[in-house]
Amino acid sequence: MLEMQLGYTWKEQENIHFSSNDYYNNMVDENVVLTDFGRKVIKTIDGGDVIDKNVIVTKALGGIPQEHLSGGTKSLLTLYSDQSDGIKLDICCMGDNCFPLLAELSEMKDIKLYTEDWRDIFTGTGLKAVKITNTGEVLTTQQEWFDVFFDWLVDYEKKDE
Amino acid sequence: MVGKYKIVIENKKIRYTIEIKRKYTILKGDSATGKTTLCNLVSSRFKIINSNIEVITLPYNLNIAINTLQSRKNNLILIDEDNPLLETRGFEKILNDSDNYFLLITRKSLKSLPISVKEEYILKERKYNNIEKLENNLISTVQESETHFKDFQKIIIEDSKSGYQLFKAKFGDKCITSKGNGNILKLVKQCIGKYGNIAVVVDGAVFQPYLEELLGYCNQFKNLEYVIYVPESFEYIILKSGILNDLIDINLEEAYKYCDDSVFTNTFKPNFKFTNENSLVSWERFYTAYIRFITANIPDKRYTKDSINTFYLQNTDKIIQTYS
Numbered sequence: 001m002l003e004m005q006l007g008y009t010w011k012e013q014e015n016i017h018f019s020s021n022d023y024y025n026n027m028v029d030e031n032v033v034l035t036d037f038g039r040k041v042i043k044t045i046d047g048g049d050v051i052d053k054n055v056i057v058t059k060a061l062g063g064i065p066q067e068h069l070s071g072g073t074k075s076l077l078t079l080y081s082d083q084s085d086g087i088k089l090d091i092c093c094m095g096d097n098c099f100p101l102l103a104e105l106s107e108m109k110d111i112k113l114y115t116e117d118w119r120d121i122f123t124g125t126g127l128k129a130v131k132i133t134n135t136g137e138v139l140t141t142q143q144e145w146f147d148v149f150f151d152w153l154v155d156y157e158k159k160d161e
Numbered sequence: 162m163v164g165k166y167k168i169v170i171e172n173k174k175i176r177y178t179i180e181i182k183r184k185y186t187i188l189k190g191d192s193a194t195g196k197t198t199l200c201n202l203v204s205s206r207f208k209i210i211n212s213n214i215e216v217i218t219l220p221y222n223l224n225i226a227i228n229t230l231q232s233r234k235n236n237l238i239l240i241d242e243d244n245p246l247l248e249t250r251g252f253e254k255i256l257n258d259s260d261n262y263f264l265l266i267t268r269k270s271l272k273s274l275p276i277s278v279k280e281e282y283i284l285k286e287r288k289y290n291n292i293e294k295l296e297n298n299l300i301s302t303v304q305e306s307e308t309h310f311k312d313f314q315k316i317i318i319e320d321s322k323s324g325y326q327l328f329k330a331k332f333g334d335k336c337i338t339s340k341g342n343g344n345i346l347k348l349v350k351q352c353i354g355k356y357g358n359i360a361v362v363v364d365g366a367v368f369q370p371y372l373e374e375l376l377g378y379c380n381q382f383k384n385l386e387y388v389i390y391v392p393e394s395f396e397y398i399i400l401k402s403g404i405l406n407d408l409i410d411i412n413l414e415e416a417y418k419y420c421d422d423s424v425f426t427n428t429f430k431p432n433f434k435f436t437n438e439n440s441l442v443s444w445e446r447f448y449t450a451y452i453r454f455i456t457a458n459i460p461d462k463r464y465t466k467d468s469i470n471t472f473y474l475q476n477t478d479k480i481i482q483t484y485s
Contacts (some may be wrong), residue, residue: 019243046193072192092268095191118374138301
């Protein structure tokens with residue numbers, strides 16, 4: 001299931017990242033691109049075919065190493081990989097076009113993201129549920145997500161701790 | 162730093178064209194549209210840049226990044242979404258104090274920065290040109306339409322001082338002030354179900370970080386008729402309204418020529434000094450400084466933010482018509 005924490009403190013932000021790029025390049029097992037999910041993400045988001053773990057061919061950039069994959073792809077593969085406990089990610093690390101694959105991933109394993117900004121994670125994505133970790137509520141529709149998010153947002157004030 | 166710059170960055174495979182004219186420009190959008198590729202291209206040693214200013218990508222090491230921001234002047238500095246500076250508390254002061262333009266590549270709403278709704282771009286239309294090179298132009302996300310300012314059931318004004326006073330004089334209790342951008346959504350939320358049509362009036366020169374969530378909220382309500390007015394600022398509207406035409410000697414759309422403390426001071430020689438509170442980090446502040454400057458020696462037209470002069474109240478209709 002997808003778990004979402006709404007907001008975070010300045011103290012928490014020290015360990016929450018807006019991008020997975022550096023983490024992916026240095027910490028995630030490079031064989032992740034050879035998995036079925038890895039190949040699907042790279043095909044869908046980057047339009048790339050995985051030749052081997054060192055070469056991915058995309059129409060836009062030609063042959064590239066996996067370090068040159070998009071930030072959204074790296075975020076999905078980081079969450080998919082077994083090392084995902086090592087980094088906390090804000091949902092701004094991926095574009096809206098990653099959400100259908102995020103929904104798919106959330107049915108394969110439990111994943112947690114953080115957000116301070118409105119993102120429509122339900123419409124057209126196939127997401128079945130999101131658990132709000134602040135309250136424990138499980139939301140299953142876009143309307144529920146919308147109501148809970150904006151009720152929270154209007155009173156959100158970032159605190160020190 | 163002042164000026165408007167067209168910048169073309171390319172290599173054998175891809176070409177980016179960017180026009181920059183304010184301190185902050187935001188580049189966001191879907192994954193794999195070429196945002197990080199742009200940063201990597203700028204960082205590489207071998208590329209072609211056609212520009213009147215130096216273009217760099219901010220280094221990722223935080224200490225080196227801060228030194229770069231303090232030592233460089235009149236550059237366009239790209240900051241990619243994985244640069245730790247954007248995650249650092251207080252980063253907005255470091256950027257505001259730096260005498261450079263910035264292209265910020267992030268989907269995060271940077272609510273502490275004065276970013277214009279007109280300076281949000283996406284990389285969307287990837288087309289191959291006739292030499293098989295990928296053309297990647299930055300496309301503005303703002304779609305403007307002409308809407309007359311009518312008698313809305315509720316009017317939410319971001320401004321709590323002169324702008325609010327003027328609207329209040331015209332529309333009475335239909336007007337409420339949010340006292341800042343941070344409370345607008347809360348007031349809009351309170352209006353849902355009570356009013357069939359509402360207007361929101363904000364300073365577009367600094368509202369980009371709040372616009373997406375406000376649109377996301379309002380668009381959910383199919384029966385709500387709403388208009389969000391995003392002119393540069395209230396002072397820009399006054400200047401555009403024509404009531405001060407005899408005093409204005411610049412093209413108001415060319416604020417990029419003067420939006421810098423020292424350039425403004427040297428050009429206009431105002432009788433006030435810039436401080437942290439009114440430093441020209443946005444066009445909103447420029448228009449406020451300019452209207453203060455041109456009316457400073459005319460008591461019946463003198464503009465102050467705290468309390469609006471009778472002259473402006475007498476011209477309320479002209480000023481409000483300018484929003485349309």
